Amino acid sequence: MRTFFLIAFLIVALASVVPILSNNSASSASVLIGIQEEISIILKKIFQLQKDLDFLKAQKPEVEVYVAPPADIEEPAVNVRTDYIPLVSHNLQEGLVVLYKFSVTAGPDRPEVIDTFTFVIEKQDISLKRLELYAFADSEFTTSAFTTNPAGKYTASLDDERKTVRITITNGEGTPAKIPAGETYYFELRGISAGKNISARITTILEGFAAEILE
Structure with missing residues (x-):
């Protein structure tokens, strides 16, 4: 707009000069x-x-920009939780030995189907056989969780010093083994040891959890 007033000023100045030059x-x-x-x-x-x-500027509406708040991202609900339970004794003896303990808790919304658990077994100067996984409905490990107990067995050879062991759980009824919604089942891995030497040791690891060492 300053350009308009500059043009007007020049025109007026020219108009005032011309009469002087041509009077x-x-x-x-x-x-x-x-x-x-x-x-x-x-x-x-x-x-x-x-x-x-000026009129057009006064009539131009102000544009309000609405910025929506970030939407809350809901984390997917975890319907099962597995917890490691430390052994009370780590003394390795010949005969029946408890190798590992853990629990599995189903979420509150639905029962949880349990299928297979994977362990890594390492041993030295001792033999180990007849791995059995027992399932209990109480933390005292006294009440069986399913119709049959042990709920799973491993019958293949354990001659290797390090062995990956997969044990499948059954409920003894021919249907998938389930933990009821909101409940916790407790598991205990047992084996039979023999031929113990002075430096005998058995290390057991539930996949993704801490190791238990008996010696």
């Missing part, structure tokens, strides 16, 4: 009058244009 010429009087009238018309148009622009 001795009577014939130019009518021409100067015409120029001044044209200048007046131009100035009126400029002022009107300025008013129109």
